[in-house]
Amino acid sequence: LEEKFSTLESYLKEKEETEDLEAAIQVRVHQLAICKVLTEIHNRPPSLLVQAHSNLAQSYLKLKYLDQALDHLSQAVKYNSVHYNEGEVYKQTHVDLLCLLGKVHLLKGSTNEAKELLTKAEIVNQSTNLRDDISFARIYWNIGKVHKSNKNYSESIKFYEKAWSIFKLHEENSPDLADLYLDLSNAYYKQGNSQETVDFLRRAINVLLNTQSYQVKAASLCLSLAKHLQKLDNFHEALDALRQAEHLQSESLGVYNKSTASTKRRICGVLLSAQEYQEALKECKSLEDIEANIFGTKSLEFAKHLKVTGTIFLILENFRQAYSYLSKALSLYTKLGGSISVARDLKLKLRSIKKNINSDSSNSQI
Numbered sequence: 001l002e003e004k005f006s007t008l009e010s011y012l013k014e015k016e017e018t019e020d021l022e023a024a025i026q027v028r029v030h031q032l033a034i035c036k037v038l039t040e041i042h043n044r045p046p047s048l049l050v051q052a053h054s055n056l057a058q059s060y061l062k063l064k065y066l067d068q069a070l071d072h073l074s075q076a077v078k079y080n081s082v083h084y085n086e087g088e089v090y091k092q093t094h095v096d097l098l099c100l101l102g103k104v105h106l107l108k109g110s111t112n113e114a115k116e117l118l119t120k121a122e123i124v125n126q127s128t129n130l131r132d133d134i135s136f137a138r139i140y141w142n143i144g145k146v147h148k149s150n151k152n153y154s155e156s157i158k159f160y161e162k163a164w165s166i167f168k169l170h171e172e173n174s175p176d177l178a179d180l181y182l183d184l185s186n187a188y189y190k191q192g193n194s195q196e197t198v199d200f201l202r203r204a205i206n207v208l209l210n211t212q213s214y215q216v217k218a219a220s221l222c223l224s225l226a227k228h229l230q231k232l233d234n235f236h237e238a239l240d241a242l243r244q245a246e247h248l249q250s251e252s253l254g255v256y257n258k259s260t261a262s263t264k265r266r267i268c269g270v271l272l273s274a275q276e277y278q279e280a281l282k283e284c285k286s287l288e289d290i291e292a293n294i295f296g297t298k299s300l301e302f303a304k305h306l307k308v309t310g311t312i313f314l315i316l317e318n319f320r321q322a323y324s325y326l327s328k329a330l331s332l333y334t335k336l337g338g339s340i341s342v343a344r345d346l347k348l349k350l351r352s353i354k355k356n357i358n359s360d361s362s363n364s365q366i
Contacts, residue, residue, distance in 0.1 A: 001042075005034050019216055021063050028056040050080045050093060057100065061107075070104050073097060091128045095121050095135045102142050106149060115146045137166035141180055148183070153190045160184045175214060178207040182221070194232055201225045205244075219248035223263065226270070235274035242267045256293045264290065268308065277315050284309045303332035307346065314349065323353045 012027040035052035038044040053076035060069040077097050083090045098121035106114035118139050125135045144159030160183055167177050185200035201221060208218040222245035229238035242263060249260040264287045271280035288305065295301035310325030330346040333339065 001034050001038055005031055005038075008034075019214075021059065025056070025059045025063070028052075028059045032056050046079055046083055047089065047093065050076045050097075053079070054093075054097060054100065057104075061100070061104065064107065066104055066108050070101070070108075073101050073104065077101070088128055091124060092135065095125045095128070096138075098124065099135065099138050099142060103145070106142065106145055109149075111146050111149050115143065118143050118146070133166050134170055137163040137170075140166075141183070144183065144187075148187055148190075151190075153187050157184065157187045157191075160187060173207055173210040175208065175211060175217075178204040178214075178217075181207065189228075194228065198225065198228050198232075201228065215248045215252040219245040219252070219259075219263075222248065223266070226266070230270060230273070235270055238270050239267065239274075242270060256290055258294060261287065261290050261294055272312070277312055281309070281312045281316065284312060298332065298336075300332065300336050300338050303329045303336070303338060306332070307342070311349075314353065317356075319353050319356045323350060323357065326350055326353070 008027050008031050012024055012031075015021075015023040015027060032049075032052040032055075035044075035049045039046055039049045053072045057069040057072035057076065060066075060072065077094070080090055080093050080097060084094060098117050102114045102117035102121065105111075105117060122136070122139050125139065140159045141163035144156040144163065147153070147156035147159060160180060164177075164180055164184065167174070167180055171177050181200045181204035185197050185204065188196035188200065201224060205218055205221045205225065208214045208221070222241045226238040226241035226245070229235075229241060246260060246263045246267065249257065249263055253260055264283060268280050268283040268287065271277075271283060284305070288309070291302050291305045306325045306329035310322050310329060313319075313322035313325060326346055326349055330343060330350065333343045333346065
């Protein structure tokens with residue numbers, strides 16, 4: 001049974017890294033069943049069962065299954081309380097469980113209950129001989145979340161930074177540290193502090209990249225970073241962030257993937273905003289085969305791509321190519337029942353282009 005438990009642990013790590021959280025829950029359910037047999041029949045320490053309930057609760061928590069998380073945390077507290085006075089380890093586990101319970105109540109919107117549980121956790125942690133610094137960090141972090149929930153962003157930042165001062169000494173490249181940086185970024189964003197918002201987002205991304213996993217999550221944060229940089233009209237760094245996201249998505253999800261394609265479209269959009277029309281055209285052309293492969297050449301999605309590419313050709317005064325792309329786009333919009341206003345706009349552009357082509361032909365004849 002213990003060997004099977006270890007095998008499941010390796011499988012679990014793989015599922016968590018690929019963010020297959022439903023599968024991770026199933027693994028934790030199996031592990032809990034094994035722990036029940038080990039403790040009830042084979043006399044293994046009860047801490048094993050407590051940890052199994054706690055682990056399953058945390059897996060449920062990741063998917064916001066709050067009632068299930070609360071149920072298993074309550075079970076863990078019940079088993080742990082029986083042995084609370086048998087050693088410092090059980091007291092420290094009690095701290096961790098109180099902290100997790102506080103987090104669940106916070107997510108359920110019960111901020112008073114959350115703060116009460118977290119305050120208890122802090123008191124117990126101070127009384128134990130182990131005085132775990134990481135437990136203090138998690139307590140402060142969750143108290144910060146309580147303040148954020150109450151829209152008291154200055155207080156939330158104060159507690160996040162207390163947590164950070166501990167975390168950075170112990171967990172330099174932990175995914176937890178990345179999440180803390182993300183919370184700091186969000187709190188500073190609520191305060192309107194753009195520079196700190198961007199700075200902590202970058203820190204979160206760097207932590208995830210240094211762990212050599214969580215590529216999908218890192219890509220998502222790169223997209224958020226690009227959005228903030230665009231708002232600051234920092235197109236150059238926004239493009240860097242988007243290209244990094246595209247690279248991560250291509251590696252983890254593949255080139256012919258909707259998320260990867262969406263990021264390439266955003267790159268094209270930023271290039272257009274920066275008036276880098278030749279680069280935008282190059283990006284759109286590289287996207288053409290991907291869009292055709294994902295959506296098919298007879299889809300509204302592909303029609304949208306043709307419209308954008310044709311518009312760029314129009315800006316660059318390459319009227320014949322513009323006419324070719326926009327007429328194909330109009331044909332698809334008409335056949336597939338696309339937006340009437342878009343179809344009307346395409347018709348106007350095509351009339352204008354036709355006049356330019358005719359004018360060019362007349363001038364060449366002269």
